[in-house]
Amino acid sequence: MDRLVKVNLRNRESSMATNTQEIEANRFAAEFLMPRMMVNEQVEKLLTSDPDLAENVLVVHLARTFGVSSEAMSYRLINLGIRVIH
Numbered sequence: 001m002d003r004l005v006k007v008n009l010r011n012r013e014s015s016m017a018t019n020t021q022e023i024e025a026n027r028f029a030a031e032f033l034m035p036r037m038m039v040n041e042q043v044e045k046l047l048t049s050d051p052d053l054a055e056n057v058l059v060v061h062l063a064r065t066f067g068v069s070s071e072a073m074s075y076r077l078i079n080l081g082i083r084v085i086h
Contacts, residue, residue: 034066034076043082055083 042062046053053061063073077083 030076030079033068034073036080039076039080039082
């Protein structure tokens with residue numbers, strides 16, 4: 001059973017370990033919720049149907065498709081190196 005646990009960081013090493021774990025957890029979550037291959041396929045599909053699609057509109061479409069926030073999708077696109085250039 002999950003339960004709420006308070007974590008007290010005692011020193012810099014424990015803080016760094018927590019940051020590393022959080023980064024790894026974020027990477028896992030991003031790949032789980034927005035798989036690289038599926039994001040690439042959707043970007044290609046949307047841009048093929050509308051080559052002039054604005055980046056912010058693309059982000060909103062993708063966020064809805066994957067059931068995530070626009071902010072999460074924006075970070076995912078940045079981390080995947082996807083840029084929309086007109």
